[in-house]
Amino acid sequence: MPRRSKALFLSAVSFAALVGLAPLGTKLATEWVVAQLARQAGATVADISADPFTGRVTLGGLALPVGTGSLAVGKVALSGGFALFPPAQAAEDVTLENVSLTFGPATYRIARVEVAGSSLDRAGLQAIFDGSSAGEPLAARFAKLSATSATMPEVQFEQSLTFGSVTTTSKGRYENVVARDIVDGRAALITVERASTTTTTEDAAKPASGEQTLAEKPSETSATMGVFEVHDVDLAFLIRQYTEGAGTGPNPPVRVYGPFKLSGVSQITRQGTQDISKVEISEISGDGFTGHLSEKPWLSLIENLKREFGDANASDSTQPDQAFDMLHSLGDMMSSIDSGAAAIKGISVEQIMPQPVKFQIGAFEMGFSREAPAQGASPLYPAQGGVRFAFDKIAFSLPQDAKADMTQHLIAMGYKDLSLSLAFEGRLNEAGEELVINDFSLSGENMGKATVSALLGNVTDDLLSTDEAVRQTAIMGLTAKNLAVTVQNGGFFDRLFSELAAQQNKTPDALKTEYSMIAMVGVPGFLGGSADTKALGSAIARFIAKPGELDVKAVAKDPAGFGLADYGATGGRPADILEQLEISAEAK
Structure with a gap:
């Protein structure tokens, strides 16, 4: 063979050998880099496989600590960035299989997660397994990730809690969970097509199954839910709330999620094989939730609750302390909420056992805000900040065979069905150590x-x-600085006087005149005869004569208020008590 031809042949063989070995070198390099990144982030990977031609990396048996919980993924397929023939697209489609996530007592299992348009190329891997910032929290790494969508055809969860001798186990299933337009760990929209849950409660201290009464048998509550959607969800911050405490750095409020809506909730509770109660809800919706990090991670607080109430051998003497420990843990969680509002509409409740009872609630509303809400905010929020809740139209029928005196009187007055509403709105003035109750009301149709x-x-x-x-000592130190009571007649007093008059063979007007005279003389006589008490007696008398509206106000003369210690000093004598108050009253 001529020397030139021989040289060309050897060059061709050498090139062929290099081409053949290049995929192997790329494969080994990719697998080594991924393994190092995983190790430095505290994760373990049972198996790593890289395709040198496409840059596709498959991770098997991935396990990563998440606060006090853990994340396990059976299989992840994504781009590793090392490819002899890299794909043209910038975004990547990622598939995860057999995902298991444990948070405290709860475990979530996801058979398959399909992420479209993900940033999980090699840079995405670096964001999760960042060796240059080993120890960076998962939430911070998750905040670097973006995707067009993440779809989970099915999510299963299981949770078990034991308090003393009682164990509660919950299992559930969410179908077609989709997160859309994820940017830096925040999803523009998350939807769930439907969901179902089952919760069983068993008491180990109760007799064996063969000796149990109906009330002692394990209870089971099953629920189904329709379409759920929630907007603007900061997934990264949610992870922080569960896994990180506030620390000493800045802790500004964050809009955790925006408006949400859940349609069609149905729940049934059974004791053994006997149906006990049924609940139907047409809709649950809200304005969203803004919060900051609590002093301790939520997972830590949940573990505290389990520990404080999981001791079956706790003595009666330790139970009050446990209760206040629980209040502190719950208080720490609640203190991390800056604002939030929700409404539950169309509630129908049927109790089957032990005594049949049915009632409906038009709506239950609740709102919380540390500050006065902005102009145009949802009416669910309290007008001056603080807490607001309201039950609108609690409707039920009075049992005709009732033995209670009050129920019998109401039936005699013509009330066969009642529709009641209850509302509360108040706020805590921490600087002045005051509780401001703006409204606490009860009304009836x-x-x-x-x-x-x-x-x-x-x-x-x-x-x-x-x-x-x-x-x-703190209870004894409480004082009342002012108190106002308003009574508005909407038909109740007219029916009351008609019923009482019929019992005494009198006309309603004659009975009103009689009671008015008693109030005019009796109220000031009982309370000491001061000018304030005479005005009070006169206002009550006018209200009885013509029931419309009665307003009564009491203000403590001492700016610090009237407290239990002050009451004790009066010996409970009405005249001495009223000497420390300014009373005003008006009938309209």
């Missing part, structure tokens, strides 16, 4: 409305102290 507002003083954290002596 064809009955009327009673409203109370008040200002309480010396409201301190000691009221929730775990030390009983400290709690009692």
Whole structure:
């Protein structure tokens, strides 16, 4: 063979050998880099496989610690960025299989996660397994990720909690869970097509199954839910709430999620094989939730609750301390909420056993805000900030065979069905150690409305102290600075006087005149005969004569308020009590 031809042949063989070995070198390099990144991030990977031609990397048996919980993924397929023939697209489609996520007592299992348009190429891998910032929290790494969508055809969860001798186990299934337009760990929209849950409760202290009464048998509550959607979900911050405490750095409020809506909730509870109750809800919706990190991670607080109430051998003497420990844990979680509002509409409840009872609630509303809401905010929020909740139209029928005196009187007055509403709105003035009750009201259809507002003083954290002596001292220090009561007649007093008059063979007008005279003379006579008490008696008398609206206000003369210690000094004598108050009353 000529020398030139021989040289060309050897060059061709050498090139062929290099081409043949290049995929192997690329494969080994990719697998080594991924293994190192995983190790430095605290993760373990049972198997790594790289396709040198496409840059596709498959991870098997991935396990990653998440706070006090853990994340396990059976299989992940994605781009590793090392490819002899890289794909043209910038975004990547990622598939995860057999995902298992444990948070405290809850475990979530996902057979398959399909992520479209993900940033999980080699840079995405670096964001999760970042060797240059080993120890960076998962939430911070997750916040670097973006995707067009993430679809989970099915999500299963299981949770078990034991409090004393009682164990509650919950299992559930979510179908077609889709997160859309994920940017830096925040999803524009998350939807769930339907869901179902089953919760069983068993008490180990109760007799064996063969000896159990109906009430002692294990209970099971099953529920189904329709379409659920929630907007603007900060998934990365949610992970932080569960896995990170506030620390000493900045802790600004974050919009955790926006408006949400859940349609069609149905729930049934059974004791053994016997149906006990049924609940139907047409809709649950809300304005969203804004919060900051609590002092301790939520997972840690959940573990505290389990530990505090999971001791079956706890003595009665330790139970009050446990209760206040639980209040502190719950209080820490609640203190991380800056604002939120929700409404539950179309509630129907049927109790089957032990006594049949049915009632409906038009709506239950609740709102919380640390500050006065902005103009145009949802009416669910309290107008001045604080807490607001309301039950609208609690409707039920009075049992005709009732033995209770009050129920019999209502039936005699013509009330066969009742529709009641209850509302509360108040806020805590921490700087002034005051509890401001703006509205606490009860109203009824064809009955009327009673409203109370008040200002309480010396409201301190000691009221929730775990030390009983400290709690009692704080309770004794409470004062009332002012109190206002408004009664509006919407038909109740007309029916009341008609019923009483019929019992006494009198006309309603004659009975009103009689009672008005008693109030005019009796109220000031009982309360000491001051000018304020005479005005009060006169207002009550006018209201009885013509029931419309009665307003009564009491203000403590001492700016610090009127407290239990002040009451004790009066010996409970009405005249001495009223000397420390300014009373005003008006009938309209």
